[in-house]
Amino acid sequence: MLLLSGFTFSCLWVFGLGQLEQTELSVTRAMDESAQISCKVSLQDFGKVDIHWYRHKRNQQFEYLMFVRTNYNERTLEGKIKKIEATKDVQTSTSTLKVNFLKKGDEAIYYCAVSSNNIHKIFSKxxxxTVIPSDKRFDSDISPKPTIFYPSIAETNLHKAGTYLCLLEKFFPDVIRVYWKEKDGDKILASKEGNTMKTNDTYMKLSWLTVTEDSMDTEYRCIVKHENNQRGVDKEILFPPINKAFTAIDINPRESVMRCENADETNCKILLDVLQLQVTNTSAFYTYLILFFKSAIHLAFVTFCLFRRAVPCNGQRS
Incomplete structure (x- = not known):
């Protein structure tokens, strides 16, 4: 996972001390531009607290950047005056880090932090x-494009469960968060997801939710958080109850394949190929196990027979 959900490096969560929130999962800017990263601090006496900023580059140690105590601080870095600036806004309890003269080497995950008893620090997520070349051009819309897949008849009949799948593709950058809730619920449900995969200059990701027979009449939402969502609002994809889903896409009761909606031929083929590969690999694995155990039983039987043949009988070998 690209973003750390918790920090175990010089980090301690102290109940009641406060909370740090960086609302942006990612920020993308071109080289030589500036990038701003904000940190909302829910803490009493915010104006008296030092806000620290760190960054973590891939395969490197964490790097301390600077802190801001009053309302402004700056740092010269790599020969650039005001390469990094940090501010504090007491009215909104927000600290903002600004990185100027961007270059590829500035790519990293940036964290804000506050001190606890001058010993430990509380870090945000x-x-x-992401820094891209100045001449790099994308399509006008590089937000996640959803393709939804309903459960198969075979799964619901055989396992008394159903799996909803949400394929998200053609988005940039690669940082994305996907989670599931009931239509009118606030609880985040247990779901699974695949790795984020690169396809040409954009990315794709698969997330799925499996529900039991008792929950098949419930509507669910697949919620997608991404930097380039329209108006910065989390995208929600609504999945109808399983029985209604079958009716809506007019599935033949004899069919046992998974169906997809709002998907072009390429998208369907990508996912169905992945699922077919998983089924093939699983079948091959179990076939191998069966043959292995069969061979083991045969070997044990042959060994037993040879052992009996070698056992003396009344002082004589058989």
């Missing part, structure tokens, strides 16, 4: 900064 971080914001990833």
């Amino acid at each position: 971080g914001t990833k900064l």
Whole structure:
């Protein structure tokens, strides 16, 4: 996972001390531009607290950048005056880090932090900064494009469960958060997801939710958080109850394949190929196990027979 959900490096959560929130999962800017990363601090006496900023580059140690105590601080870095600036806004309890003269080497995950008893620090979850070439051009919309897949008849009949799948593709950058809730619920449900995969210059990701027979009449939401969502609002994809889903897409009761909606031929083929590969690998694995145990039983039987043949009988070998 690109963003750390918790920090175990010089980090301690102290109940009641406060909370740090970096609302942006990622920030993308072109080289030579500036990037701003904000940190909301829910803490009493915010104006008297030092806000620290760190960054973590891939395969490197954490790097301390600077702190801001009053309302402004700056740092010269790599020969650039005001390469990094930090501010504090008491009215909004927010600290903002600004990285200027961007270059590829500035790509990292940036964290804000506050001190606890001058010993430990409380860290936020971080914001990833991506720096792209100045001449790089994308399509006008590089937000996640959803393709939804309903459960198969075979799964619901055989396992008394159903799996909803949400394929998200053609988005940039790669940082994305996907989670599931009931239509009118606030609780985040247990779901699974695949790795984020690169396809040409953009990315794709698969997330799925499996529900039991008792929950098949419930509507669910697949919620997608991404930097380039329209108006910065989390995208929600609504999944109808399983029985209604079958009716809506007019599935033949004899069919046992998974169906997809709002997907072009390429998207369907990508996912169905992945699922087919998983089924093939699983079948091959169990076939191997069966053959292995069969061979083991045969070997044990042959060994037993040879052992009996070698056992003396009344002082004589058989």
